[in-house]
Amino acid sequence: MGAAPPVEAVTALEQLLGPATCDLLSDRRGSRAWKVNGSRGTAALKANNPEAAPGRDKAAEMAQEDRHLLALTEAGAISPEYWVGAGVWDGGRWLAVRWIEGTPLWNALAPARGPEGDRPSVRSWLLGNARTWAEQLERLHVAGWAHADVQPTNTLITPDGRAAIFDFALSCGPEVTSRLPYRGALTHTTAPEIADALLITPADTHIQAQPAADIWGLGASLFWCWTGHRPVRYADDTPWTDKLRAIADGKRLRIDDARPWSFPVFEEIIAACLAPAADERPTAADLVTIIEEAQ
Numbered sequence: 201m202g203a204a205p206p207v208e209a210v211t212a213l214e215q216l217l218g219p220a221t222c223d224l225l226s227d228r229r230g231s232r233a234w235k236v237n238g239s240r241g242t243a244a245l246k247a248n249n250p251e252a253a254p255g256r257d258k259a260a261e262m263a264q265e266d267r268h269l270l271a272l273t274e275a276g277a278i279s280p281e282y283w284v285g286a287g288v289w290d291g292g293r294w295l296a297v298r299w300i301e302g303t304p305l306w307n308a309l310a311p312a313r314g315p316e317g318d319r320p321s322v323r324s325w326l327l328g329n330a331r332t333w334a335e336q337l338e339r340l341h342v343a344g345w346a347h348a349d350v351q352p353t354n355t356l357i358t359p360d361g362r363a364a365i366f367d368f369a370l371s372c373g374p375e376v377t378s379r380l381p382y383r384g385a386l387t388h389t390t391a392p393e394i395a396d397a398l399l400i401t402p403a404d405t406h407i408q409a410q411p412a413a414d415i416w417g418l419g420a421s422l423f424w425c426w427t428g429h430r431p432v433r434y435a436d437d438t439p440w441t442d443k444l445r446a447i448a449d450g451k452r453l454r455i456d457d458a459r460p461w462s463f464p465v466f467e468e469i470i471a472a473c474l475a476p477a478a479d480e481r482p483t484a485a486d487l488v489t490i491i492e493e494a495q
C-alpha cells in the first residue's frame with residue numbers, strides 16, 4: 201500500500217482524464233512517480249514520499265517544479281499542454297505532467313553499444329537523438345533558462361527517435377530570489393565549472409547553472425550511454441567531493457578508448473560538448489547546425 205498515489209492527486213486527475221489506473225514507475229530519493237492512464241488521456245504523476253530519509257526537501261522541489269513549468273510555459277520554452285496539474289496532499293505535494301511515450305536513453309542506445317551498432321540506421325538514429333535533444337535545450341536557453349539536470353534518466357527517446365527532456369525541478373531561470381539553492385544534480389553528468397563551484401561555496405549557496413552546463417550534461421549522457429562508460433573515471437565508493445574534484449580537474453576518459461566502434465562525427469560532437477572550458481563548448485543552436493550538416 202506504501203506505493204499508492206495520493207488520493208488528492210488521483211481525484212483531481214480523474215476529473216481531467218476520466219477513470220484511471222495508476223502504475224508505479226519509480227520510487228527513489230524521496231519521490232515516487234506513477235503512470236496515470238485515464239480514458240481521456242495519460243499523465244506522469246510525481247509525489248514526495250513523506251517517509252523518505254531526511255535530506256533533500258522533495259515537497260519543496262515539487263512546488264518549485266510547478267513554478268518552473270508555469271514560467272517555462274509563459275516563456276514559450278515548453279508546450280502549454282505539458283503541465284497537467286499540481287497540488288497538496290496530506291503528505292506534501294504532487295505534480296502531474298503530460299505522458300511522453302518513450303524509452304529511457306540508456307535502453308534506447310543499447311543497440312548502439314555493441315559492435316552490431318556499426319551500421320547506417322544506428323548512426324542516423326544517434327545523430328537524430330542528439331539533434332532533437334539540442335533543439336529542446338535551445339528553446340530553454342533562448343528563454344534564459346538552463347535545465348540543470350541533463351542526464352540519461354531525465355531523457356526519453358520517442359519511437360521516432362526524438363529526445364524528450366523532462367524533470368525541471370532544479371532548472372535555473374531568470375528568477376533567482378525565491379528558489380531552493382541549486383547544488384548540482386546527478387554527479388556523473390555534472391559540468392566541471394559546476395563541480396568547482398560546489399567545492400568552493402558553502403552548502404546553502406545557490407549556484408546559477410548556465411546553458412553551457414546543459415551542453416556538458418548532453419555530451420556526458422551521450423558518452424555514457426553510447427560507450428557504456430561514464431566520462432570521468434572514479435570508483436563508485438569514492439566520496440562525493442573527490443568525484444567532484446576529479447570532474448573539476450578534467451580527468452576524462454578518451455572517447456576513442458571507450459567507444460564501441462568508430463563514428464568520427466559523433467565522437468567530435470561529444471568531445472565538443474565536453475570541452476573543459478564552458479565558453480569553448482558549442483551552444484545548443486551551434487549543435488543543431490553541426491548535426492544537421494552531419495546528417
Ligand SMILES: Nc1ncnc2c1ncn2[C@@H]1O[C@H](COP(=O)(O)OP(=O)(O)O)[C@@H](O)[C@H]1O
Binds near residue numbers: 232246300366
Ligand atoms: N512526462 C513524462 N512522461 C513519461 N514518463 C515520465 C514523465 N515525467 C517523468 N516520468 C517518469 O517518472 C520518473 C521520475 O520523474 P522525474 O521528473 O525525473 O522525477 P525525479 O527525478 O524527481 O524522480 C522518470 O524517471 C520517468 O520514468
Ligand SMILES: [Mg+2]
Binds near residue numbers: 353354367
Ligand atoms: Mg529525474
